[in-house]
Amino acid sequence: MSVVPAEVLPGSALAVDETARPAEAELGPRARLWPSLGAVYRAQLSRARVARIPLLFVATFQSIGIMILMRGVVDGGAEAQAVVAGSSVLVVAFVALNLLAQYFGQLRASGGLDHYATLPVPPAAVVLGAAGAYASFTVPGTVVTALFGCVLFGLPVTHLWVLVAVIPLAGAALAGLGAALGLLAPRPELATLLGQLGMSAALLLGVLPADRMPEVVRFARDLLPSTYGVEAFARTFGPDPDWAFVLGDLAVCGAVGVISLAVATWAYRRAAVR
Numbered sequence: 001m002s003v004v005p006a007e008v009l010p011g012s013a014l015a016v017d018e019t020a021r022p023a024e025a026e027l028g029p030r031a032r033l034w035p036s037l038g039a040v041y042r043a044q045l046s047r048a049r050v051a052r053i054p055l056l057f058v059a060t061f062q063s064i065g066i067m068i069l070m071r072g073v074v075d076g077g078a079e080a081q082a083v084v085a086g087s088s089v090l091v092v093a094f095v096a097l098n099l100l101a102q103y104f105g106q107l108r109a110s111g112g113l114d115h116y117a118t119l120p121v122p123p124a125a126v127v128l129g130a131a132g133a134y135a136s137f138t139v140p141g142t143v144v145t146a147l148f149g150c151v152l153f154g155l156p157v158t159h160l161w162v163l164v165a166v167i168p169l170a171g172a173a174l175a176g177l178g179a180a181l182g183l184l185a186p187r188p189e190l191a192t193l194l195g196q197l198g199m200s201a202a203l204l205l206g207v208l209p210a211d212r213m214p215e216v217v218r219f220a221r222d223l224l225p226s227t228y229g230v231e232a233f234a235r236t237f238g239p240d241p242d243w244a245f246v247l248g249d250l251a252v253c254g255a256v257g258v259i260s261l262a263v264a265t266w267a268y269r270r271a272a273v274r
Contacts, residue, residue, distance in 0.1 A: 036121035040129025045136060053137070059094035060141035063087040066207055067149050076153060078234075079209040084149030085234035086207035088163070089170050089226050091141040093202035096175040098195040100134045104182025105191025108271050117272045127179055127264045134178075135171030142167055146233075159236035162246070169253040170229030174202070176260025177225055183267035206230045225260060228253040 070083045107113055116126050142163060150157045178195060185191035205213075205221040213221065221227050232249035235241050 033122050033125055036125035037129050037132075040121060040125050041132050044130050044133035055099060056091075056095060056137050056141050059091045059138075060144055062094065063090045063141075063145045064148055066090070066203070067145075067152055070207070071152055074153070074209070079211070080153040080155060081234040081237040082209045082230070083207055084146065084153055084155060084237070085230045086203075087149055088142050088146040088233065089166070089206055089230045090199075090202055091145055092135065092138045092167060092171050092229075093174050093199050093206070093226055095138045095141075096131065096135045096171045097178040097181075097202065098199040100131065100175050100178035101182040101185075101195030101198065102188070102192050103130070103134070104179050105185050105188040105195075106182075108183060108185075108191075109188040113268070113272045123268045123272070124261075124265045127176075127261060127268050131172065131175030131179055131261065131264070135168065135175050138171060139167055155237045159241060162233060162236050165250050166229045166233050166253075169250055169257055170226050172257030173225035173229070173253055173260050174198075176257060176262075176264045179264035180260065180267045183264065183271045202226050225253065225256045228256070 064087075067083060067087045070087075074080050074083055143160075146160055146163060147157065149155065150160070177198065181194040181198065182191040185194055201220075201224055205217070205224050206226055210218055210221060228249040232246045232253065235246050235249070
């Protein structure tokens with residue numbers, strides 16, 4: 001004879017009332033992009049503040065040293081404008097491209113992506129927050145480099161306010177590229193190498209005047225995201241800047257930034273699930 005618990009009998013007083021069962025706990029709403037982005041940005045900014053400030057000085061002094069060396073070759077005119085603009089954006093490339101590629105490469109190798117994968121934040125917030133934090137460190141160095149270059153080459157400082165647009169747009173394009181290189185590289189050493197090569201390309205193709213480059217090198221220069229930020233900044237040194245071309249260069253730089261950050265977000269999702 002089998003024994004049946006009294007709780008399961010239909011007529012039993014101990015039968016479980018289905019309506020009396022507590023409702024299952026519902027999951028909380030997914031974290032929204034902008035609050036998550038702000039949280040990641042503040043966390044990255046506080047963590048990188050001490051470690052990245054010395055490197056920012058290195059990037060600034062490097063760009064200033066390049067302008068001093070070019071002063072013996074370039075006297076003025078369009079070539080001086082290209083040197084000052086390229087050296088200023090080079091500060092952005094050093095931090096947003098080179099250092100961010102190293103950061104994400106080391107984060108992937110050390111398993112740090114697993115930590116971010118457990119947080120209730122969208123992947124885009126992680127990439128944009130880190131990119132924004134690293135790009136923020138470039139603001140003082142870029143401004144100092146631009147001011148020094150204007151004094152060194154005798155260029156006007158009237159339109160330096162355009163850096164308000166050049167820094168974030170060029171920073172977004174270069175930071176997205178740096179993050180993608182770091183996340184797609186199979187080893188951190190390769191991520192560091194790719195970041196260094198990217199910064200070298202920004203140096204050679206951005207600082208040197210385009211008129212003296214071969215046609216093939218000019219084509220490679222057009223493929224570099226920072227080129228359009230350099231062109232937009234260099235155009236403002238003229239006596240009567242063509243603002244339509246300036247806005248066009250900034251628009252292209254912004255579009256490239258959106259694409260590069262989207263690629264970096266895809267690379268983050270790809271690296272986080274492996």
